[in-house]
Amino acid sequence: MNRKLSLIEGTMYAGGRTPVNVVSAVKIKGNIELQCLQEALGKVQARHPLLRVNVIEDDSNIPHFITQEPLGKVEVRIATRYTDKDWQKEAARECLKPFDAQHELLIRVVWLAADDVSELIFVCHHCICDGRSVLNIIDETLRLLAEPLLDIGSYTSFGSVQEFIPEKMRNSKLNQFKTALVSVIAKLALSLVAFKKEIKRNRPYLLYWKLDIEQSARILAKCKAEEVSVNAAISVAFESAFKSTGSSKFHDKMYCAVDMRKFIPQVAANMIFAYPSMIDLSLKKCKSNDFWSQARFIKEDLQEKINKMDVSGVLMYSESLMPSLAKMTKYARAEKGVHDFTLSNMGRVDIEERYGNMEVDAVYPHATIFPFGNPSTLFTTSFKGQIDFIFTSDEVFLAYDEAVLLKNEAMRLLIESAG
Structure with missing residues (x-):
């Protein structure tokens, strides 16, 4: 992919130095294995083109989505879960932690782990998604954790918002x-x-x-x-x-x-x-x-x-x-x-x-x-x-x-x- 950000995407990009993140969390009862989680996230990443990009500015300072090469894995940070309120502290922390958009993928996950219950906190840069998008990512990840061989398909992203405007x-x-x-x-x-x-x-x-x-x-x-x-x-x-x-x-x-x-x-x-x-x-x-x-x-x-x-x-x-x-x-x-x-x-x-x-x-x-x-x-x-x-x-x-x-x-x- 190599396309110019739309105005709303560019606004949320905010120059690339300031955190503008969408943070969503789910509380799960049941066992999760790190390898299975990483494999599920890899398949979700393979489905969505914007989970494989960086943001690079051209000579006119206009930001573009560029497919990352070589492609990295979605980062999973593991932290110990002590109380039912720990996710709030982690969510606030992730809201304020910027992405290095030129070098990092624009998604990461925090796993608050305990023996019988966990929180998975999904963090995406707002320039690639809204709240509904993150819920889609959560649903796909959980479905793949339950059924690792599930085919969730893929799609090709649009090349420009001009495609949405009648000729x-x-x-x-x-x-x-x-x-x-x-x-x-x-x-x-x-x-x-x-x-x-x-x-x-x-x-x-x-x-x-x-x-x-x-x-x-x-x-x-x-x-x-x-x-x-x-x-x-x-x-x-x-x-x-x-x-x-x-x-x-x-x-x-x-x-x-x-x-x-x-x-x-x-x-x-x-x-x-x-x-x-x-x-x-x-x-x-x-x-x-x-x-x-x-x-x-x-x-x-x-x-x-x-x-x-x-x-x-x-x-x-x-x-x-x-x-x-x-x-x-x-x-x-x-x-x-x-x-x-x-x-x-x-x-x-x-x-x-x-x-x-x-x-x-x-x-x-x-x-x-x-x-x-x-x-x-x-x-x-x-x-x-x-x-x-x-x-x-x-x-x-x-x-x-x-x-x-x-x-x-x-x-x-x-x-x-x-x-």
């Missing part, structure tokens, strides 16, 4: 003029803010909690009865918490991550891909103070904005910004953001409860500690009937104690509203 749109003289104009405007705008200094993000944190089965069941049932998504209910709970706690960071605006795979038929659900779209949501225009009315408002607003998305246009215009990637990355490091938090909700994860003799006891939400903009991000998953949460941020943007207050208030609102 008629690409060749339109008007569109070519518009993209050139966007590029010029972006260069001018970035030149005007070039004086802004990078915000030092040196006190990041990770906050994890889980609702019990009864609480989770009540919330899921109430969302179904009210005909709203869990995503919308969580959004309202946290936006309301920001407002009611008098948070100094309250903007009455959040972002919701949307999986772009559904708009790009060339990318299958089980392929590694890193192109989420962020949709802004707010309760400003909602005329009701009722929790479930607000949840319906958020659900409808999100769906309306998804329906209006012009993915081909977004891809076309974003590619015209690649020459400004370095300046955009610098600006993002200096920007505080004008939103409260970003929500990344995976919902019920596609991980089985058993793989051969192994039982999956828990699937923890993925986590990322972003080095640009407002890093406050809420990650959620549901597994075995329980809803899990991870909130990441930095003391420079949101104090840890304030994050705890927000979490407690949001959970109170969510649980009480479920009855």
Whole structure:
């Protein structure tokens, strides 16, 4: 492979010196052998082209994915597991540990090992994948541990995001003029803010909690009865918490991550891909103070904005910004953001409860500690009937104690509203 990173991939690459990692962990009951784990990871690596690449910048400082030669093995670091909370410390550590993208593969694994239970922590650079991609990798690894001779197939990665843009749109003289104009405007705008200094993000944190089965069941049932998504209910709970706690960071605006795979038929659900779209949501225009009315408002607003998305246009215009990637990355490091938090909700994860003799006891939400903009991000998953949460941020943007207050208030609102 030798292809230029897309704009979103290049943004997540962040110049190659800063950790922008996606970290996901599973708790497993059953025996794991190192050789079997390495063999399984080798087959997963053989399936996904982006697990075999480095990132090399050309003479114009544009990063490219280049297949590593000779190809290395996925690194597995083994650590002793002492308590049920050890994975949180290791996950936070891995969020902050950068990849050497020019020389290392963009995936590694930490195995917290004990006699009867283990955690496998999968770490990928965000420039090659999103949270769903890592869950795919986890599922494939566990299936291969259970069935070493299983054929998981392979695929050829796309050569450029241009392949996702209809030829008629690409060749339109008007569109070519518009993209050139966007590029010029972006260069001018970035030149005007070039004086802004990078915000030092040196006190990041990770906050994890889980609702019990009864609480989770009540919330899921109430969302179904009210005909709203869990995503919308969580959004309202946290936006309301920001407002009611008098948070100094309250903007009455959040972002919701949307999986772009559904708009790009060339990318299958089980392929590694890193192109989420962020949709802004707010309760400003909602005329009701009722929790479930607000949840319906958020659900409808999100769906309306998804329906209006012009993915081909977004891809076309974003590619015209690649020459400004370095300046955009610098600006993002200096920007505080004008939103409260970003929500990344995976919902019920596609991980089985058993793989051969192994039982999956828990699937923890993925986590990322972003080095640009407002890093406050809420990650959620549901597994075995329980809803899990991870909130990441930095003391420079949101104090840890304030994050705890927000979490407690949001959970109170969510649980009480479920009855």
